[in-house]
Amino acid sequence: MGKRCLLIIAIWVLHLSAWGQTKQKLSLQQSIEIATDSSLQAFRVKNLYLTNYWAYRSFKAARLPSLNLNVTPLQYNREFTKRYDPDNNIDIYRVQQSLYSSGNVSINQNLDATGGSFFIDSELGFFRNFGETRFSQYSSVPIRIGYTQSLMGFNAFKWEKKLEPLKYEKAKKQYLYAQEEIAESVIQLFFGLAMAQAEFDLAMENVASSDTLFLIGQERFKIASISQADMLTLKLDAINARNSLKNVEIELKKATFGLSNYLNLDDNKQPEIIIPEPPRPIHIPIDQALRLAKENNPDYLANRQEIIEAEREVVRTKREASFNADLYMSAGFNQVAPTVAEAYRNPLQQNLVSIGMRIPILDWGVRKGKVNMSRNSLDVAKISVQQREQSLEQEIIVTVSDFEVQQDMINSAEEALELAVAAFQATRQRFVIGKSDINSLTLSLNRQKDAQKNYISALKNYWLSYFRIRKLTLFDFEKQESLSYLFDHMHPVN
Template identity: 30%
Template sequence: MKRSVWILFSFFLFCKGGAVEPMEKTHVLTLDEAIMLARVQSVDAAVALNELKTAYWEYRTYRAELLPEVNFTATVPSYHKGYNSYQLNDGSYTYVQNNYMQMNGQLSIDQNIWFTGGTLSLNTSLDFLRQMDGSSGNRFMSVPLALTLNQPVFGVNQTKWDRRIEPVRYAEAKAAFLSATEEVTMTTINYFFNLLLARENVAIARQNLENAEKLYEVAKAKRRMGQISENDVLQLELNVLDARSSLTSNESALKSHMFTLRSFLALGEDEELIPEVPDSVPEVRLEYADVLSKALANNSFAQNIRRRQLEADYEVAKAKGNMREITLFAQVGFTGTDRRFDTAYRRLKDNQVVEIGFKIPILDWGKRRGQVKVAQSNREVTESKLRQESMNFNQNLFVLVEQFNNQQTQLHLADEADQIARKRYHTNVETFLVGKISTLDLNDSQSQKDEARRKHINELFYYWYYYYQLRSLTLWDFAAGTGIEADFEKIVKH
């Protein structure tokens, strides 16, 4: 009888956890393929790209403000008919009618002067006036050429500060885009391994149910021969019920995780994804000092620290500049006026204007000085926050490096434990069939086998997750030994 039972079970005793049978349309998905799809098709990747585009065009706008700007303004025509008050020689007032049509146009070239903060403009304009009542006629006024300077003397130089802040802001945005791309990869790894573990759980549950049913049939046969107790038979029957419940629960979890990954990768709902266990991992040993130097050189955090420090300094400079306002306005050029268009450009006269205006508070009850103190206090708060954030960043990076280095050992141990637990379970099944161990020992070996398999997949997940988390912080490919770069012009204009 023992030999017949052994033959009955020999075909399944050494089988590994089977895969879930695929539907009609299946998609065998590797981790590399999932990462590639996520970087191209996921909503998170689209959000990161749009944020980069916004930063790119903001930077382009800033760059354009440093270049000459050509403007043409015109009014064609402007018609007025109404009454205005007019004072006579005797001091009394009367109303006179105005009825005229006016047109004007002006062409200007404006240039911001970044090292002084002023604006230099080159203008040419023409005005036309026609009186509709009384001595009607045309009048022209021309300004063939006028050079205008508008210069704040002690105020903050906005253009100069923009030249310091905006390039840092754009560098921060570019680094943030690369980090966001790596974070998309981290999300993909999370969803991928959730699905992988769910499929493994279904495979384990299905195999356990199959084994439980067959072991239960053997136990009933052995009970009829008086070789085991009724308690063992009942325990194996409970194992069958537990295995069926576990299979149902795991199949539901599998569907949920598959839907999540399909939605994230923007794949069709009719595809059944079959994730493949990665057959290799990038085995590298990291040094904290090296990782920290790469993070401070490449990560958007370093640019963020620098930008916020510059912005705090700018607020202090602006508050100090507002303590007194002095502006210089100067214009030199020529102007001409006549009833005819051509002579309006011939009979030219000098046209010069020089103005120096200032506003210095005599008594403001310390308002402007208080604004300076507030800006300086805010800068000190910002500096304290930046120091704390830098310390936290360095500490978190140190912990992450340690976790990654330790994870290599954890992964190797989990792999060995998985293999040993499988062998032990199959050995215990054989031993149970010949009646040398109890159902409790068999159940224990099965639980350890399942737990070892799950732990191996979890450790594999943490290894990949830590690896790409380090990539996102350092923007460095440790396996290839190169930095993570991108053609931003091509990405934005694609």
Template identity: 30%
Template sequence: MRHPLTFFLLLLFLSPAVQRATWAQTDTLELELEEIIALAQSDAPDVLLAQTRMKNRYWSYQSALADFKPAITFGGDLPDLNRSIDIITQPNGTDIFLQRAQMRNRLGLSLTQRIVQTGGTIFASSGIQRLDIFREDADDIVSYYSTPISIGLVQPIFGFNNLKWSKKIEPVRYQEATRKYAEEMEQVAYNAATFFFDVYIAQLDLEAAQRDKANADTLLAISKGRYEVGRIAETELLNIELQSMRADAAVQEAVLNLQTSNEKLRNFLGIKRAVNFKMKPPTEMPDIQLEIDRVLEIALKNRSNPLVWQRRMLEADRSIAQAKANSGLQMDLFAVFSLSQTGEKLNDAYQNPLDNETFQLGFSIPIFDWGKARARLETATSNKELIRQNVEQDEVNFEQEMRLKVKQFDLLRSKAELALRAYEIAIRKEEMTRNRYMIGKNDILDLNVAVEEKESTRRSYMSALRAFWLAYYDLRRSTLYDFDREVSLVKSLDALDE
């Protein structure tokens, strides 16, 4: 299940399939968004925790399934030696102290099977016992007691059948666990995308700050020459010098932000050694058309929420059934048929076995319990109604949430496209304004406005791009479906092991 992180990084370097993720320089890893997500879903600490939880749920389910299968047991006592002085009751009813020395050996094989439909248990067994009585004044006595076959039934009547309800609930609980595991994996993908854009935007902020710093230094050098020949006033020179200082401070702040984002991503991925990330620009936005009804249908099919609602209602029905069963007549049937024989030799103990029968029917009838049984039943019934109302409200909220996510996704894609166009216009406008300023056709105020507009539109575009991709992975997380490749993201435990 767990792939060593170093092996995965080596694959990133060597494999032609992922050749784009290469070491650009020492301790710097160039990755795209999808590669960051693949790396996170391979070995991130959150993934290892999710896999461990899934394993626990799997084995809990296997333990529950074992309750429906026959159990075979082999046991015995080898030896059971008793040499002591005990109180022995005599034929005339008196008790006296006598010394005893005996050894008993016992072997037995038993088979039990629970009955789902009735909640009872049938069993079969076979066994042999040997008794050795040690005597000082005579020969030792050896005898055998065999039970070639013993068949029995333990059956509660009118009682609560927990096994029947377990057969209904446990498969639902396991399916719920597999869906939750897929949700946890997509949560990791969403978090990875968040950290990716934290680093990517910090990286672009640093590049923009360095570019602005270079422009500010160039502008300051030109302005000093203009000031010396009297073409600009001292106040304008001071403003330009102040902008250069602000640009330098912005570079330092951008470096710190990039380092912080880089460390957060490294810790999230569980990489122990120092490494720097250089994010490649996200690929083109996926061109997918979403239909609200189809998205809702997929989400209801894949998510764990419907299974949670189903399990909660089944558990409520189980509580009512248990309250009803425990409030009336209770009967227990016990029946055994067996063949047995004794003998001084082992073969004699299996000759002409005698039949033995045991039949017992016990009952318990509550006469007066001060309304306790009714109170339990009413409480269970009331809880079921409360759960039903909560489930209905959860279903409404779930549908509204999915419809809202689809609408937001379409809106964010349009917003990102418009923001990109606005950023491209602002870049062109800033270049033209800067060129006109260099030849003296614009003043410093026009240039400042153009620079601020470019920075504002750049940040708006980065924010819109980030919002779109996070909405895309949020949609995957909310539906457990990859709409780009048209595949479900719910995996079985076999796929998890691979």
């Protein structure tokens, strides 16, 4: 008896020494909070969101006036240039040397409604010629106002205004969606460790119980109360229990490492799972889940984006296939003088109007083919979106229905576990006093193990179903509010 007690104690000592000095008790909610805040997956999700956030900020900034400075500090040129010699009526090459410098400051504003660009600028240039005739000139444009516009072309600004806010809203929903995916992964790892811990505890209890029963069996065998076959079975059970304990401990270490690694926990802290209490009943109407999914699920926004992008491509190819004209207008003042001061004195009016046209005449059907391809792509996109939305609705209906079933499964699994524990304790006591055989005891122990596994599995399936519904709808049914409150709390400024 003493040797076996020492063996059990030794196993526990080895178990504790291998696992480090400290334990960190974790509930399911704590594990999810740690994962969504500190895990490597959460870091990746946050950076993906920030990429889309800065893309949206860039879009918003492009709608504001921009100030630009274009400078050519120095441009020196020395080359042979062909010139006409009027005295000899011939062309000759002459050496030409020049120095040029210029600067331009402009304010530009893009217009979404028209797709054009409005600008105001000011320019100053300096030119010096070297050679037989040396001279210097300053050229100034004190102010110039202009506008450029594609009269019949594709308005990219208009489509960006449609798409970019939608893409950013989708990015926010995808961030929340990814957070719920992290929660699902945590649930799998959490209950995997919970199952491993439960099996380890049962294995430890089984080692102690089998050793005790083996000692009792030896005493009963001495008085011929049990057969040699039962005695050998008890001994075999004790050996198998110790072997099972070693295997279970390996699986426990794997499960512990998996959760610790995912949560990015300190190496000196090992998680110890706190099995959650049975949850309170939650009723989720299917109609409500479908409505919330259409409002919040990023897949619906992705579908809208796909349709808009396909429509944009149709418009772009049609505009490129047809007549197009570009308009450029500017009005301002300029002057040329040998000094800077004189270059800004009495400026002359400068006006420019330019219209360029592109008229397709013959391209052997290339443009028509591109237009038809874009239209077909739009039709395909609409059909694909319809199929995906039908599949998503079906997934929501199945998940909500499964959630209702899982709530009932928890209650029955909990009741079965209580009965199995009570039955094993009663059978064990009956065996000790000689009123039950070894087969009944083994069967009762196996039923207790199965009931424990079924209860943990029922809890896992319940929480997986619940968080899948949260993921699909981005709605907290316990608090009865959209998960956007999490986003607003973490990112108060857009």
